[in-house]
Amino acid sequence: MPGRAPADQAKVRTSEVYSSLRAAIMYGDLPPDSRLNIEAIGRSFGVSQTPIREALQRLEGDNLVVNTGRGYSTTPLLDVQGLRSLFEFRLLVEPWASRTVAIDRLSNPGSQLLHEVEDFLKADDPDRDLRQDMVAHDSRFHELILKAAGNPVIGQAYAQTHCHLHIFRLYPKDIDSAATMNEHRRIAEAITNADPESAENAMAEHLKSSFKRFTRAFDANADPTTLGQTHRPSLRLLA
Structure with a gap:
């Protein structure tokens, strides 16, 4: 998960959170088939859960995360x-x-x-x-x-x-x-x-x-x- 200094919540856009999470998934910093802790991600970015959830929904559209019903997980690698x-x-x-x-x-x-x-x-x-x-x-x-x-x-x-x-x-x-x-x-x-x-x-x-x-x-x-x-x-x- 990428480290990031806490920032003013109002200045952090969903697109920025999305881009950072996407890069973390692509490079394996967020490993495949791993459960994502929304609260921990929010603390890492210094934002509320709202932009995190919106970013995760975009990543779901990319097939990089999946909503399990109990939260989100990164998708496994292709077999x-x-x-x-x-x-x-x-x-x-x-x-x-x-x-x-x-x-x-x-x-x-x-x-x-x-x-x-x-x-x-x-x-x-x-x-x-x-x-x-x-x-x-x-x-x-x-x-x-x-x-x-x-x-x-x-x-x-x-x-x-x-x-x-x-x-x-x-x-x-x-x-x-x-x-x-x-x-x-x-x-x-x-x-x-x-x-x-x-x-x-x-x-x-x-x-x-x-x-x-x-x-x-x-x-x-x-x-x-x-x-x-x-x-x-x-x-x-x-x-």
Whole structure:
């Protein structure tokens, strides 16, 4: 739980409490599957229970906390099956979106995606939090593609998974971003070149490779080799 000097209750906004609690959950300062003591949190922030409860309700919407009926607890980390289900959903949506946005050379987001990749690679701050910067970049990159696809129903369904929040909690502290950035560059280049098939394939391979990388967060032996095989034909129905 983040330490914070007591402050004037009237000056502390719910959004500030929310942001601090969210960061504490994401970085494990508030461990997964742990009961939250609202009174203790209020004392830590120097505020009443009202902004704490409002912040917890927002975190519940992010699927980072759950109301147990007796209070709030942080949600557990995704297990292997939960991770697989999330990536199966992404394999249905994101390769289709990549194909869709690559069709129109004049309006596709390829240049924005390439800029996003280059900006991340050019960042030269010795104090940067690579883990946090990586998930922020990853979120922007994938959301650019989904937004450009122009289907609000799919966009909303994707947003409701809060996938980047949950995946971030599985990121290793010694994360190596090289593989992800190379895969993102291939996707961006295919979209820029208005090559729908290559864009679709590059995104599918990226998601499968990401799944393999994230299974390393588990002690159990996970078999990522069949990811996407069951649902792959459905992609053609969407394309």
